[in-house]
Amino acid sequence: MNTEEILSLPVALPDGVDYDDYLIATYLASFAAVWPIPVLAEALAIEQSTGTWVAVPGETPEVRCQHVAKVIGVYEAPDYEFEVPQSLETRNWIIQVAYPEVNIGEQLPMLLTTVVGNISMGGNIKLLDVRFPKKFVAGFKGPKFGIAGIRKLLKIPKRPLLNNMIKPCTGYTLEVGAELFRKAALGGCDIIKDDELIADASFNSIKGRVKRYMEIEKQVYEETGEHTLYTVNITDKIPKVFQNAKRAVELGCNALMINYLAVGLPVMQALAEDPKINVPILAHMDVAGALYMSPLHGVSSHLVLGKLPRLAGADVVVIPAPYGKAPVIPDKFRNVAKNLTFPLYHLKPTFPMPSGGITPSMVTQVITDLGTDIVIGSGGGIHAHPQGPIAGGKAFRQAIDAVMQGIPLEEYAKDHAELDIALKEWSDPFGKGVAAR
Amino acid sequence: MNTEEILSLPVALPDGVDYDDYLIATYLASFAAVWPIPVLAEALAIEQSTGTWVAVPGETPEVRCQHVAKVIGVYEAPDYEFEVPQSLETRNWIIQVAYPEVNIGEQLPMLLTTVVGNISMGGNIKLLDVRFPKKFVAGFKGPKFGIAGIRKLLKIPKRPLLNNMIKPCTGYTLEVGAELFRKAALGGCDIIKDDELIADASFNSIKGRVKRYMEIEKQVYEETGEHTLYTVNITDKIPKVFQNAKRAVELGCNALMINYLAVGLPVMQALAEDPKINVPILAHMDVAGALYMSPLHGVSSHLVLGKLPRLAGADVVVIPAPYGKAPVIPDKFRNVAKNLTFPLYHLKPTFPMPSGGITPSMVTQVITDLGTDIVIGSGGGIHAHPQGPIAGGKAFRQAIDAVMQGIPLEEYAKDHAELDIALKEWSDPFGKGVAAR
Numbered sequence: 008m009n010t011e012e013i014l015s016l017p018v019a020l021p022d023g024v025d026y027d028d029y030l031i032a033t034y035l036a037s038f039a040a041v042w043p044i045p046v047l048a049e050a051l052a053i054e055q056s057t058g059t060w061v062a063v064p065g066e067t068p069e070v071r072c073q074h075v076a077k078v079i080g081v082y083e084a085p086d087y088e089f090e091v092p093q094s095l096e097t098r099n100w101i102i103q104v105a106y107p108e109v110n111i112g113e114q115l116p117m118l119l120t121t122v123v124g125n126i127s128m129g130g131n132i133k134l135l136d137v138r139f140p141k142k143f144v145a146g147f148k149g150p151k152f153g154i155a156g157i158r159k160l161l162k163i164p165k166r167p168l169l170n171n172m173i174k175p176c177t178g179y180t181l182e183v184g185a186e187l188f189r190k191a192a193l194g195g196c197d198i199i200k201d202d203e204l205i206a207d208a209s210f211n212s213i214k215g216r217v218k219r220y221m222e223i224e225k226q227v228y229e230e231t232g233e234h235t236l237y238t239v240n241i242t243d244k245i246p247k248v249f250q251n252a253k254r255a256v257e258l259g260c261n262a263l264m265i266n267y268l269a270v271g272l273p274v275m276q277a278l279a280e281d282p283k284i285n286v287p288i289l290a291h292m293d294v295a296g297a298l299y300m301s302p303l304h305g306v307s308s309h310l311v312l313g314k315l316p317r318l319a320g321a322d323v324v325v326i327p328a329p330y331g332k333a334p335v336i337p338d339k340f341r342n343v344a345k346n347l348t349f350p351l352y353h354l355k356p357t358f359p360m361p362s363g364g365i366t367p368s369m370v371t372q373v374i375t376d377l378g379t380d381i382v383i384g385s386g387g388g389i390h391a392h393p394q395g396p397i398a399g400g401k402a403f404r405q406a407i408d409a410v411m412q413g414i415p416l417e418e419y420a421k422d423h424a425e426l427d428i429a430l431k432e433w434s435d436p437f438g439k440g441v442a443a444r
Numbered sequence: 445m446n447t448e449e450i451l452s453l454p455v456a457l458p459d460g461v462d463y464d465d466y467l468i469a470t471y472l473a474s475f476a477a478v479w480p481i482p483v484l485a486e487a488l489a490i491e492q493s494t495g496t497w498v499a500v501p502g503e504t505p506e507v508r509c510q511h512v513a514k515v516i517g518v519y520e521a522p523d524y525e526f527e528v529p530q531s532l533e534t535r536n537w538i539i540q541v542a543y544p545e546v547n548i549g550e551q552l553p554m555l556l557t558t559v560v561g562n563i564s565m566g567g568n569i570k571l572l573d574v575r576f577p578k579k580f581v582a583g584f585k586g587p588k589f590g591i592a593g594i595r596k597l598l599k600i601p602k603r604p605l606l607n608n609m610i611k612p613c614t615g616y617t618l619e620v621g622a623e624l625f626r627k628a629a630l631g632g633c634d635i636i637k638d639d640e641l642i643a644d645a646s647f648n649s650i651k652g653r654v655k656r657y658m659e660i661e662k663q664v665y666e667e668t669g670e671h672t673l674y675t676v677n678i679t680d681k682i683p684k685v686f687q688n689a690k691r692a693v694e695l696g697c698n699a700l701m702i703n704y705l706a707v708g709l710p711v712m713q714a715l716a717e718d719p720k721i722n723v724p725i726l727a728h729m730d731v732a733g734a735l736y737m738s739p740l741h742g743v744s745s746h747l748v749l750g751k752l753p754r755l756a757g758a759d760v761v762v763i764p765a766p767y768g769k770a771p772v773i774p775d776k777f778r779n780v781a782k783n784l785t786f787p788l789y790h791l792k793p794t795f796p797m798p799s800g801g802i803t804p805s806m807v808t809q810v811i812t813d814l815g816t817d818i819v820i821g822s823g824g825g826i827h828a829h830p831q832g833p834i835a836g837g838k839a840f841r842q843a844i845d846a847v848m849q850g851i852p853l854e855e856y857a858k859d860h861a862e863l864d865i866a867l868k869e870w871s872d873p874f875g876k877g878v879a880a881r
Binding site: 054055056057058060061062063064065066067070071073074075107109110112114115116117119120121123124125126127128129130131134173174175176177178179183184186187203204206207208209210242243244245246247248266268269270271272273274276277291292293294295296297298300301303304305306327331332333334335363364386387388390391395396436 | 491492493494495497498499500501502503504507508510511512544546547549551552553554556557558560561562563564565566567568571610611612613614615616620621623624640641643644645646647679680681682683684685703705706707708709710711713714728729730731732733734735737738740741742743764768769770771772800801823824825827828832833873
């Protein structure tokens with residue numbers, strides 16, 4: 008067979024086929040108007056499964072029948088019907104390709120190789136979505152705790168959880184960190200995490216932090232009756248990342264944190280599926296923008312921050328919030344959270360943790376946007392409270408309580424001094440119009 | 445201290461400082477003309493080291509002194525001096541930030557978290573380069589074999605090596621693959637690799653391929669006196685990827701292949717630094733475009749395909765070539781190869797393996813561009829030779845011999861039939877003007 012003959016083979020997936028045998032990937036292709044995208048889409052599907060740019064002897068009809076990827080949709084936006092404007096320089100296409108599940112198996116690396124892979128170098132092409140069949144997802148355990156499991160650990164059935172990230176980000180000693188931990192815990196933070204910029208540092212070790220912080224956790228619990236999860240950042244090379252995790256759990260740490268894209272999704276999955284790692288995993292988002300920020304390349308945010316870390320077993324995923332310092336389109340933000348929580352076969356829902364410059368004044372808005380099954384992440388918004396971190400934590404808890412009781416923050420602040428001060432200090436710190444309501 | 449006071453602290457790195465204490469990262473920032481980038485650059489440097497968007501109590505002068513990242517250069521392109529044109533909508537800046545090495549340690553995950561990390565979500569910001577101090581690189585073993593080591597294994601001191609990737613990419617049986625392997629080896633391919641789309645598949649296992657292909661390798665060696673490295677694709681989830689590697693080596697495989705970005709750089713580093721994995725590692729580039737293709741986001745190609753896999757110990761890295769099916773700017777291509785081979789402390793040079801639609805007609809050009817210390821990768825250009833894969837391999841070897849002897853391909857083809865046929869079949873298959881010379 009020559010190239011023309013191969014391209015002329017029917018590659019469309021007939022209606023009535025067993026969709027459980029396929030993963031459906033959706034791409035944006037933005038190309039110069041001269042390119043014949045509907046034909047090239049089929050070439051792409053062949054290239055990412057059985058074939059290459061030229062017919063080769065081993066690519067028999069039998070091989071193609073079972074293993075070729077199939078173009079099941081090519082849609083132009085806008086959808087020109089009677090004439091393509093001559094002035095058009097670029098045409099935008101949405102392409103859907105069905106990949107045989109058997110080509111990939113139930114694993115993330117070969118998934119990425121197949122649906123992102125060499126396609127990522129083919130021009131202006133962005134992966135917008137992947138729909139996973141049951142057979143594929145069956146190979147993943149997903150979050151060990153998820154939203155319900157973490158709520159059960161903390162005995163907090165309904166309200167949003169409060170997370171504090173210790174600031175400064177790095178460079179501080181154990182004793183400085185311990186004081187910040189104590190204050191954040193006393194202030195009512197349900198989860199306290201390391202910043203992503205500190206892990207097992209020469210000047211501040213994981214072992215030191217776990218031992219000291221967990222002692223403080225017990226002391227604070229005696230005082231307040233509230234538990235705090237400490238997510239220690241175990242990010243490291245292999246095998247040290249696994250040793251860090253094991254040692255942290257042995258030392259009594261009640262949660263872990265990992266920079267999941269910096270170490271790779273397979274590392275997080277291995278931890279999440281290890282029965283000895285019997286604590287929740289908080290997944291930090293750093294590096295994600297390198298994959299999703301371009302409108303024309305890479306992989307959409309709801310995959311990078313949503314479906315993929317959920318498949319890999321994250322119990323909490325930190326996501327950039329549109330209220331603070333990160334530039335984020337609110338619809339994209341909500342879509343990430345949705346992908347962490349919607350029904351996905353047997354996988355438990357993962358907690359979205361909006362983060363990045365969040366202050367108590369934004370609590371109403373974040374709950375309006377995402378609901379109450381969230382972890383609200385704040386670093387500076389707690390530690391830099393004018394009355395200190397304990398008051399900073401209390402201000403957030405008061406804001407959460409107000410929203411849960413349906414009371415406007417300004418109203419609730421009248422007899423809650425910490426919240427009152429926070430609202431006045433940061434009514435709209437980033438000028439984005441997110442104010443107390 | 446308030447934000448203004450913190451921002452007013454001197455963060456520039458004074459001349460005469462010990463550069464071995466810092467990693468120098470270079471960024472492109474492309475922002476709306478209204479943004480005060482020189483001030484924001486310092487905020488970024490603080491955010492990625494000790495601080496956050498607001499001053500926090502733990503960020504003492506001592507912490508800042510030792511751990512804050514320092515902006516050491518902010519350059520606008522063009523470099524406006526007396527007036528910024530009012531019509532300007534976007535301004536482009538090159539920013540250099542020195543990160544204290546002690547913040548990161550000698551590991552890739554915390555490197556990525558620090559230099560890409562949350563910055564990647566900050567707008568139109570792309571990481572263009574990282575210069576590594578000796579202290580950092582000292583923590584890496586780099587390639588175990590490198591160019592010289594692989595040349596020694598194969599007893600080929602000077603000429604470019606020839607690699608064949610078995611096509612079809614996936615979906616074929618062991619026996620189909622074995623025949624293609626045999627023919628490619630008989631044709632003179634020095635390295636034969638799996639396609640990135642097949643690893644330990646349910647229909648074609650690693651164990652089966654290694655046993656069968658290595659038997660054939662021995663038979664072909666008896667016949668031709670030339671050895672062939674078989675790089676079996678061990679890509680998989682953790683810990684299976686490590687089990688795959690160990691088993692492949694135990695079964696006698698003489699090389700490994702890994703989709704290094706799909707599994708994550710730390711996996712490849714762990715394999716490369718494991719003394720039991722005493723064979724070369726070929727690193728496949730798939731997924732790379734998701735990181736480097738955007739001109740405004742992500743990470744430049746010479747890091748993704750060059751310095752980073754070299755640090756992580758790749759002996760060969762597959763890179764997209766500008767002659768074939770991938771869109772690549774030739775200068776970028778040459779820069780990737782340069783970053784794989786230039787002096788980098790104690791790290792051995794890594795073989796660049798240009799690939800993607802290469803045919804014998806392009807051999808002169810690829811050697812002109814990159815020199816002779818390369819692996820030339822061809823899949824379809826060997827298997828689809830009109831006289832079959834053995835002739836396909838021979839045509840490439842003849843083209844390599846011709847260039848090594850300084851004889852134009854057309855001339856050499858006069859008494860080398862396989863080359864002659866290949867040149868006629870594919871004089872310029874992608875219309876890029878790369879012809880036989």
